[in-house]
Amino acid sequence: MSDRATTTSSWPANKPVDNREDWKRFEASDKAAGFEISDDFERFDQRDDMFNRAFWDDEVISDHVTAFFQAYIHPSPRKADGFTQWDYALLNASWSVSNEFSARGGKKGVREGFLDSFKKFTPLAPTQVETDDLEAVSKRLKKAAEFLGADAFGITEYDERWAYASIADVRTNEREEKFNPVTEGMTSVIVVGHGMDFGLVQSYPSALGASATGREYSREAAVATSIASFIQGLGYNAIASSNDSAVTIPYAIKAGLGEYGRNQMIITPDHGPRIRFSKIFTDMPLAHNKPVKYGVTETCNQCQKCADACPPKALPFGPPKEGGENRSTIKGVKKWSANCEKCFSYWTRMRADCAICMRVCPYNKDYSKWYMRLFRDLLNSPLRGLMLWLDDKMEFEKRKPPREWWGDTPAP
Ligand code: B12
Ligand code: SF4
Ligand code: SF4
Structure with missing residues (x-):
């Protein structure tokens, strides 16, 4: 356990937070996924992520941070394209389902979807369905998940290393460490993708563009809880x-x-980076998928568009490194x-999230178009260099004025 994780731990001292011996069983699948993990590895404490540090860390807290969070509750629209009352109204509407979920545990100090997992809707069925044929079971689960709203679906083994060593306790601004209950008895993680609106992402940075993110948090809450309810109904x-x-x-x-990309x-093959993820932890016996390699690492080795375009230069140039x-x-x-x-810090100064x-x-790209699918396939081929040059020439990355997203509707 890291020294910073010793503050007000309230869970039993015998909770295993460091199972290094057991983690050796992931060596083969780490290799297949291209993961390189050293002996210096430590599980991450959620209170150290930027959102949580914004509440307790004097190095992060500022008037800009306060104004940033305020903008999502009581926005101050301005005349600038993408930051008008129409834009903020859509932004806050897009978040509303997610906000409802995260607020409902407020009195108990629970913030579902961000700090704490979602409350269960469906009681555990008293009988369990047969799971002898893991492939068939997983296929059915995928079918149900797609019906319930998943845009992408995959299953992997539960791996304790990625579970937060502790979760942040929302009850105080100190975001003290709270026991993370998710680790108990879980064997698989179902990862569900939620595609983001292409046109809105083109208008980032803007309050309007940020609606693309908000809508997916709302969908994540609805879809992930529905899939979990389905599994509970199957007795797991x-x-x-x-x-x-x-x-x-x-x-x-x-x-x-x-x-994984430099950004x-x-x-993903079907949405590129324009996708968000929710997850469902379960003890249901399931078949696990394998990692895919289709050329992204090679492209990122040759490209640094994201790092060049990032206004505060937060992204790395050069090869991957530890720490x-x-x-x-x-x-x-x-x-x-x-x-x-x-x-x-850039987000807080802009008063909206960035992407x-x-x-x-x-x-x-918009992969509903055949020529964009062809572009992707060529980008992943030996013509990569040419395609990156073409991508620059065509200025695909250019920001679209937010007002254009509203289409033919006249600017009020
Ligand atoms: C906190 C957070 C942030 C913080 C910063 C992260 C931090 N270090 O504090 C801020 C506010 C800056 C942020 C920004 C963004 N985020 Co964010 N963020 C998260 C969140 C909630 C937690 C991640 C975390 O714990 N990071 C702390 C440590 C682990 O960070 P790290 O060491 O730098 O590791 C990062 C990566 O290297 C990778 N990673 C971690 N471990 C490992 C291990 C291996 C082997 C590999 C290959 C990668 C990897 O994941 C981490 C993501 O922060 C995740 C959801 C989740 N629970 O994972 C979403 C998440 C990562 N964000 C997401 C997105 C899309 C964004 C933004 C584009 C904002 C937006 N408008 O949507 C930007 C992109 C900024 C950038 N280029 O990094 C998506 C990514 C989706 C995708 N396609 O992969 C996620 C998964 C949320 C979601 N619901 O889908 N984010
Ligand atoms: S912009 Fe280029 S370097 Fe960055 S993630 Fe995309 S392909 Fe990789
Ligand atoms: S500031 Fe914007 S461009 Fe830079 S890493 Fe953060 S989200 Fe990406």
Whole structure:
């Protein structure tokens, strides 16, 4: 356990937070996924992520931070395109279902979807369905998940390393450490993808563009809890989760949903980086997917559009390396890591979240069009260099004026 994790731990002292011997069983699947994890690895404490540090860390707290969070509750629209009352109204509407979920545990100090996992809707069925044929069971589960709203679906083994060593307690601004219950008895993690609106992402940075993020948090809450309810109805435990409980990206990679990019995102074949993820932890016996490799790492080795475009220069140039510039980076994992202090500080000054690094990525295309699918396939081929040149020439990454998203409706 890290020294910073020793503050007000209130869970039993015998809780295993460091099972290094047991983690050796992940060596083969780590290799297949391209994970390089050293002996310096430590599980991450949620209170060290930027959102939580914004409440307790004097190095992060500022008037800009206060104004940023306020903008999502009581916005101050301005005349600038993308920040009008219409834009903020859509932004806050897009978040409303998610806000409802996260507020309902308020009195108990629970913030579902962000710090704590979602409350269960459906009691555990007294009988369990047969699970002898794992492939068939997983196929049915995928079918149900797609019906319930999943845009992408994958399953991987539950891996304790990515579960937060502790979760942040919302009851005080200190965000003290709270026992993370998700680790108990879980064997699989189902990772569900939620595609973001292409046109809105093109208008980032803007309050209007941020609606693309808000809508998916609302959908994550609805879809992940529905899938968990389905599994509970089959007689197995299921815990629905959005940003809470665990670092999502390593699970998404192992579940075969896509490859990790320099922009710190999973880049999927069907949505590029323009996708968000929720997860469901379960003890239901399921078949596990394998990681996919389709050329993203090679493209990122040759491209640095996201790092160039990032206004506060928070993204890394050069090859992956271990560790980061501050406490918001997990220890002991070799990967591309951002300086998230710089990133979050930019958001707070702008009073809205950012996703420029998603917008400018050559994989951020509208894949409902056949010629964009062809573009992607050529980008993943030996013609990569040419395609990156073409991507620049065509200026695909250019920001679209937010007012254009509203289409033919006259500007009021
Ligand atoms: C906190 C957080 C942030 C913080 C910063 C992270 C931090 N270090 O504090 C801020 C506010 C800056 C942020 C920004 C953004 N975020 Co964010 N964020 C999260 C959140 C809630 C927690 C991540 C965390 O615990 N990080 C702390 C440590 C682990 O960070 P780290 O060491 O730098 O590791 C990062 C990556 O390297 C990777 N990672 C971690 N471990 C490992 C291990 C291996 C082997 C590999 C390969 C990668 C990997 O995941 C981490 C993501 O922060 C996750 C949801 C979740 N529960 O995972 C979403 C999440 C990662 N964010 C997401 C997105 C999309 C964004 C933004 C584009 C904002 C937006 N408008 O949507 C930007 C992108 C900024 C950037 N390029 O990094 C998505 C990514 C989706 C995708 N396609 O992969 C997630 C998964 C949320 C979701 N619901 O889908 N985010
Ligand atoms: S912009 Fe380029 S370097 Fe960045 S994630 Fe996309 S392909 Fe990789
Ligand atoms: S979200 Fe914006 S500020 Fe943060 S890394 Fe991406 S481009 Fe940079």
